Amino acid sequence: MKQVAITGANGFLGRQLVSSAMSQGLLARSLVRRHTDADKRMPDVCEMGDLGCDNLPPGLLDGCDIVIHGAARAHVLHETEGHPLSAFRRINTEGTLQLAQAAVSSGVRRFVFVSSIGVLGNHSLGRPFFATDGHAPVEDYAISKAEAEVALADLAAHSPLEVIIVRPPLVHGPGAKGNFARLLAAIAKQRPMPLGGVRNRRSFIGVANLAQALVQAAVGTFPDHAFHQGKSRVAIYHVADDGIISSRRLIEVLAEGLHVEPRLIDLPRWLVVGGASFFGKGAAARRLFADLEVDDHDFRRDFAWRPRIGLEEGLRMMAQDYLQRQQRIQAGG
DSSP, rough: OOOEEEEETTHHHHHHHHHHHTTTTTTEEEESSOOOOGGTTSSEEEOEEEEOOSOOOTTTTTOOSEEEOOOOOOOSSOOOOHHHHHHHIIIIIIIIHHHHHHHTTTOOOOOEEOOOOGGGOOOOOOOOBOSSSSSOOOOOOHHHHHHHHHHHHHHHSSOOOOOEEEEOEEOOOOOHHHHHHHHHHHHHTTTBBBBBOOOOOBBOHHHHHHHHHHHHHHHSOTTTOOOOOOOOEEEEEEEOOOSSHHHHHHHHHHHHHTTSSOOOOOOOOOHHHHHHHHTTEEEEHHHHHBBOOOOOOHHEEEEETSSSOHHHHHHHHHHHHHHHHHHHHHHOO
8 A cells, every 4th residue: 555645634635635545545644743632533643843944853754655745834814924935935945845855865756746826826817827837926925836846846857756746726615714714704794795797717626626636646647748857757737626717606606605695796896906905905806806717637637537526516515614613603512
């Protein structure tokens, strides 16, 4: 049986990854930053400390055939770091390279890196993003991920490690935090949404579908055509749910899952973005109007992959989970 080490195993994506890996007959090693009582049910839990800060524990990856690296410093809603880009680089760039070097030393065959579609920019222009497009990151998080991709390609060029880079768009699913949690809260309270006239095109991926895709990338045959440069065994892919959705339809589907009527108002883009900019939220408002569509045909072809859960079905599931959690909170449970 192959053994796969999964970083961030107790997180939003990590728990799904552990479950998906075990369902495929893999031995899972659950790597976490700090061990907690809530991690007791996970298999083979190992503390790894802070990536990019601490030395990795000796033998952390010994016996592992594959690493799926999903742990990262993600978008921070209330940033407290004086130099956020340095903090992102320390964990997402330097920490990723540190882990990959440890993988090489331990004889790991394949390293699957969860990157971000943001390495190509915040919005697509008239066509989907392709895996062959050049880096154009805007935000600190995406910059650190793009730099990690470059570092991994260089390492693969000088080692036998196979690297598969997977760039998901925004990930949804039960227990999602950040912008999705805030959007669900606003819809549940039936706050007016000035997106009634938006007809943009956006790709998303459900957390269960992403976990399934990453495990498929971990165990599938490495495609001979997907060389990054020379003999460097690096393959870069995008993954997404079937279909695309507009910001307006996104709100409608989430409202269906919450059993409320959405309050959609048709306002011009300039007015919404201008008003949001006054409160320092202009970038977030622009994303709601922009396209962000990805092409994932290469991944589907090379790994014979199709998402198991439909886009709108997955969004409703997330909304229903949010509603149930709120009901338990109100009931005091």
